Amino acid sequence: MGLRKMLEVRNPLKVVTILLLGSVVGSPAIAQSPTYGVGRTPTAEELGRMDIAIGATGEELPSGTGTAKEGAQLYLTKGCIGCHGAEGLGGLAPALQSKQGADVPVWKKERILPLRSPYATVVWDFIHRGMPLGLEGTLTPNEVYSLTAYLLFLNHVIPEDQVLDKQNLPTIKMPIGDEFGKPHEFKLNAPRLKGYPY
Amino acid sequence: MDSKRNSRRELLKFGVALAGGATVALRGKAQAQEHNHPATPGPENASPMIHGSKEQIEYGQRSKYVTSVRMAHPMGGRASPDVFGKVFHVATPLQDSVGVITPSSLHYVATTRGSYLPDIDPQQHTLTLHGLVDRPLTLTVDDLKRFPSVTRLHFLECAGNRHDGQQKTVQETHGMTSCSEWTGVLLSTLLKECGLKGSAKWFVAEGAEEVKGASSIPIAKGMDDCLIAYGQNGEPLRPQQGFPVRIMVPGFEGIYHTKFLRRIKVVDRFYMNYNEFGHLRPEAKELALGEQIGPKSVITYPSGSQQLSGPGFYEISGLAWSGGGAVKTVEVSTDGGKKWNRTQFKNTPQRMAHVRFGYEWRWDGSETEILSRCTDEIGQRQPMREEIANWWKVPFDRNYRVPGLDNSVMPWKIARDGSVTNGLA
Numbered sequence: 001m002g003l004r005k006m007l008e009v010r011n012p013l014k015v016v017t018i019l020l021l022g023s024v025v026g027s028p029a030i031a032q033s034p035t036y037g038v039g040r041t042p043t044a045e046e047l048g049r050m051d052i053a054i055g056a057t058g059e060e061l062p063s064g065t066g067t068a069k070e071g072a073q074l075y076l077t078k079g080c081i082g083c084h085g086a087e088g089l090g091g092l093a094p095a096l097q098s099k100q101g102a103d104v105p106v107w108k109k110e111r112i113l114p115l116r117s118p119y120a121t122v123v124w125d126f127i128h129r130g131m132p133l134g135l136e137g138t139l140t141p142n143e144v145y146s147l148t149a150y151l152l153f154l155n156h157v158i159p160e161d162q163v164l165d166k167q168n169l170p171t172i173k174m175p176i177g178d179e180f181g182k183p184h185e186f187k188l189n190a191p192r193l194k195g196y197p198y
Numbered sequence: 199m200d201s202k203r204n205s206r207r208e209l210l211k212f213g214v215a216l217a218g219g220a221t222v223a224l225r226g227k228a229q230a231q232e233h234n235h236p237a238t239p240g241p242e243n244a245s246p247m248i249h250g251s252k253e254q255i256e257y258g259q260r261s262k263y264v265t266s267v268r269m270a271h272p273m274g275g276r277a278s279p280d281v282f283g284k285v286f287h288v289a290t291p292l293q294d295s296v297g298v299i300t301p302s303s304l305h306y307v308a309t310t311r312g313s314y315l316p317d318i319d320p321q322q323h324t325l326t327l328h329g330l331v332d333r334p335l336t337l338t339v340d341d342l343k344r345f346p347s348v349t350r351l352h353f354l355e356c357a358g359n360r361h362d363g364q365q366k367t368v369q370e371t372h373g374m375t376s377c378s379e380w381t382g383v384l385l386s387t388l389l390k391e392c393g394l395k396g397s398a399k400w401f402v403a404e405g406a407e408e409v410k411g412a413s414s415i416p417i418a419k420g421m422d423d424c425l426i427a428y429g430q431n432g433e434p435l436r437p438q439q440g441f442p443v444r445i446m447v448p449g450f451e452g453i454y455h456t457k458f459l460r461r462i463k464v465v466d467r468f469y470m471n472y473n474e475f476g477h478l479r480p481e482a483k484e485l486a487l488g489e490q491i492g493p494k495s496v497i498t499y500p501s502g503s504q505q506l507s508g509p510g511f512y513e514i515s516g517l518a519w520s521g522g523g524a525v526k527t528v529e530v531s532t533d534g535g536k537k538w539n540r541t542q543f544k545n546t547p548q549r550m551a552h553v554r555f556g557y558e559w560r561w562d563g564s565e566t567e568i569l570s571r572c573t574d575e576i577g578q579r580q581p582m583r584e585e586i587a588n589w590w591k592v593p594f595d596r597n598y599r600v601p602g603l604d605n606s607v608m609p610w611k612i613a614r615d616g617s618v619t620n621g622l623a
Contacts, residue, residue: 033393035391036345039336039337039341039391040336042326042328042334042336046326047326047328050326050460051463052404052410053404053463053469055465055467055469056469083282092282093282107480113475117470118470118475122471122472122475125472126472126475129410129472130409133282133408134408136409136410180478180485181479181480181481181484181485182468182482183468183485185416186418186419186490187418188422189522189523189576190522191578192486192487192489192490192491192492192578196589197577197579197589198492198578198580198586198589
C-alpha cells in the first residue's frame with residue numbers, strides 16, 4: 001500500500017492500525033540482526049560436507065546404492081572382520097549380530113546397533129562417521145550403503161538381495177518397531193521426571 | 199586438611215611398622231600417640247631443597263609426596279586403555295579431594311565409544327552453527343574469545359557413575375564426577391547472533407574426534423544455560439576435556455557435554471544419533487531419567503579404605519550436587535540413618551555445581567554407619583535405594599539396579615578398629 005493511498009483512507013484509526021502493524025512485523029528483524037558481527041558465513045558446500053548427522057527421514061543422506069552381498073565383500077576387504085569377527089561375532093570389538101534366536105524379543109537381546117536401533121539411518125550414520133577405526137570418513141556412500149545392508153541382513157532385518165538407497169533406507173522397519181521410550185518435553189527448573197520426587 | 203590426613207595415614211603406617219617390629223613389644227595407645235608426632239622443628243633445615251629449574255619456573259608441579267592419581271574405571275568390564283589403545287572411562291580420586299574444584303589433571307574422563315584423543319591445532323579448529331537459523335556462522339577459537347564471556351562452576355557426571363557392593367573406594371563408587379570452573383560464551387549469545395528460527399526445537403552438538411560423537415539437546419536448555427567453553431580452571435581446556443572447545447550442558451549427563459565441539463545443528467525434532475541409541479530405554483519414564491541428573495551426595499572422608507586413627511574428633515566431609523539447580527540442604531547420619539543432622543556448606547552452593555559439606559563429629563569408637571543425603575532448590579531429594587524401588591513398584595533386593603543415573607544414598611561402614619568399608623557390601 002503506497003503512502004499516498006494510505007493517507008487517502010478516510011478513517012484515521014485505520015491508518016494508525018496499519019502503521020502499528022508495520023512496526024510490529026518489522027521489529028523482530030531488527031532485534032535479530034547480528035549484535036557482534038564476529039565470524040564468517042560458511043558456504044553451502046562446506047555445510048553439505050560437514051552435515052553428517054542423519055535424521056530418521058534421511059534428508060541428509062547422499063545418493064548411492066548397496067547390497068548385502070557387496071557389504072559382505074567389503075566386510076572382509078575393509079578389515080571389519082579383524083575386530084568384529086566373522087559375520088559380526090567373536091571379535092574384540094562389539095558384536096554386530098545377536099547370538100539369540102528369532103523368538104527372543106529385541107529388548108531381551110544384546111544391545112547391538114543394527115538390531116536395536118529404531119531407524120536404519122542410525123546404522124548408516126554410525127558406519128559413515130565412526131568406521132573403520134583409524135580410517136573414519138574414508139568409506140564412499142556406496143560402501144556405507146553396502147555395509148549397512150550386510151549388517152541388516154545378518155540380523156534378519158532385510159533380505160540378502162535388497163538394494164539400499166537414500167529413498168528406502170529411512171523406510172526400513174526395524175525389529176524394535178515403535179517399542180521404545182520417546183523423549184519427554186524438557187522443562188527448565190523442573191524435576192527430571194514429573195511426579196518423581198528423587 | 200589434606201596434609202593432616204595424609205600425615206595421619208603415614209603415621210599410622212609408621213605406628214603399625216613399630217608395633218610389628220621385633221624389638222617393640224606391646225605398646226599402650228597413649229604411648230603410641232606420643233610417638234605419632236614429628237620432632238618439633240628447630241632452626242636447622244629438616245628437608246632437602248628443591249633447586250629451581252626451567253620446568254618449575256614455567257609450569258609448577260605438585261610435591262612428590264602428593265601421589266593422588268586417577269584410575270581406569272572398571273565400568274562395563276572394559277579396560278582403559280583397551281586392546282585398541284582407546285580410553286573409555288577414567289575416575290577421579292575423590293577420596294583425596296578438598297574444596298570443590300577438581301584439578302584439571304585429575305578430572306574424570308569418559309569418551310563416546312572408547313576413543314583416541316584428538317591432537318587438535320586450535321588455529322585449525324572451527325565451530326559452525328547452522329540449521330534452523332537465519333545466518334549460519336563459522337567461528338574460530340579466537341573468534342569465540344571475542345564474544346562476551348561467562349565463568350561458572352559446573353560439575354560433570356557420567357551416566358555410569360554407579361555404586362555397588364563390589365567397589366572399595368569412593369573413587370570406584372563415585373569417581374566419575376568432577377567439578378571445574380568453566381569459561382566461555384553462552385550458547386544463547388551465539389544462537390541470537392545467528393538468529394534462531396521459531397521452528398527450532400532441538401540441537402545436535404557434534405565433536406571432532408574420530409567418532410564425531412553427537413547428542414540431541416532441547417533448544418530450551420541451549421537458550422538457558424549451555425556454555426561453549428574454551429577455559430577450564432583458569433587455562434585452556436585440557437585435551438581430555440575437549441580442547442579447544444566443548445559444550446557444557448549444566449546438570450545433564452556427561453555424554454551431552456560434547457568435547458572437541460565442531461558443529462551445532464539446530465533442528466525441529468529429536469535426532470536419533472548413535473549417542474541417543476545408547477540411551478534408548480523401553481519406557482519413556484526411564485528415558486527421562488537419563489537426561490537431567492538428580493540430587494546426589496557422597497561422603498569423601500572418611501570413605502572406603504580410609505582409616506580412622508582412634509576415637510575422637512573428625513570433620514566428616516563430602517560433596518553434593520544436582521542437575522536440577524543448586525543444592526539446598528545436606529544431612530549426615532552417623533548412626534546408620536536413624537538420626538539425620540544438618541551439615542555446614544564450605545562454599546556457597548551454585549547451580550549445577552559440587553558443593554562441599556562438613557559435619558563435626560566425635561567418634562566414640564563403636565561400630566557404625568555414616569551416610570549423607572541432600573535436597574535441591576527445586577524440591578527433589580536424594581533417596582535411599584529402597585525408596586526408588588518402592589516408587590517404581592518393583593521388589594527390592596541388594597542387586598536392585600536404580601533406573602537412570604544412580605543418585606541413591608551411599609553408606610560407609612566404620613569398624614571398631616577405625617577401618618572404613620563399603621556399606622553396600
